[in-house]
Amino acid sequence: MSYEDEIKKWRKKRETDLSEGIMIGDILWSPVPEPERKDLKLNFFPINPELVLDAKLTLSDVKKERILSKADGTPTNPFLEAGHVEFMYNNEQVRLFIIFDKQINGYYVGFRDSTCGKESYPNGRLLLVEEIEQELISLDFNKAFNFACAYNEALPCPVTPQENWLNFSIRAGEKKYH
Numbered sequence: 374m375s376y377e378d379e380i381k382k383w384r385k386k387r388e389t390d391l392s393e394g395i396m397i398g399d400i401l402w403s404p405v406p407e408p409e410r411k412d413l414k415l416n417f418f419p420i421n422p423e424l425v426l427d428a429k430l431t432l433s434d435v436k437k438e439r440i441l442s443k444a445d446g447t448p449t450n451p452f453l454e455a456g457h458v459e460f461m462y463n464n465e466q467v468r469l470f471i472i473f474d475k476q477i478n479g480y481y482v483g484f485r486d487s488t489c490g491k492e493s494y495p496n497g498r499l500l501l502v503e504e505i506e507q508e509l510i511s512l513d514f515n516k517a518f519n520f521a522c523a524y525n526e527a528l529p530c531p532v533t534p535q536e537n538w539l540n541f542s543i544r545a546g547e548k549k550y551h
Contacts, residue, residue: 380420380515404521416548424514424545428460441531449531469537485533486543494523497533517546524550
């Protein structure tokens with residue numbers, strides 16, 4: 374399967390998961406309001422293979438509880454900071470912390486870039502970190518996706534912490550919903 378076909382398949386699965394729901398524990402759940410699920414179409418940046426970046430993954434020996442702020446200024450439930458990823462982009466060394474999510478039993482990095490609030494969701498986007506058993510990994514920003522709250526204003530939304538704000542554009546992955 375070509376890389377482009379792989380990303381198209383991932384995008385279709387993303388739409389299906391949001392339309393039909395995903396299992397979180399014993400619950401089938403979707404952040405998209407029921408009336409919008411039937412003909413759900415997400416918007417994506419063009420596929421950009423140059424935004425598959427090699428990164429160094431460093432997991433912490435101990436996951437540290439961390440409280441973030443929600444968009445309304447109130448504190449979030451604790452997140453577990455689990456380490457960081459480091460990579461080079463445009464001759465700049467970038468370091469982003471990663472979160473362990475107990476609900477999905479997985480790792481992700483939240484980031485905010487200069488497309489946020491214009492072409493992509495204002496609070497940032499997420500990217501799963503799937504190769505946690507390796508020190509050198511690939512971060513495929515073509516698989517960046519929106520926070521659940523991007524689809525439903527009733528859901529609380531964490532604000533991406535400033536240390537994960539990028540001063541450049543990541544023109545890959547999911548765009549704003551609607």
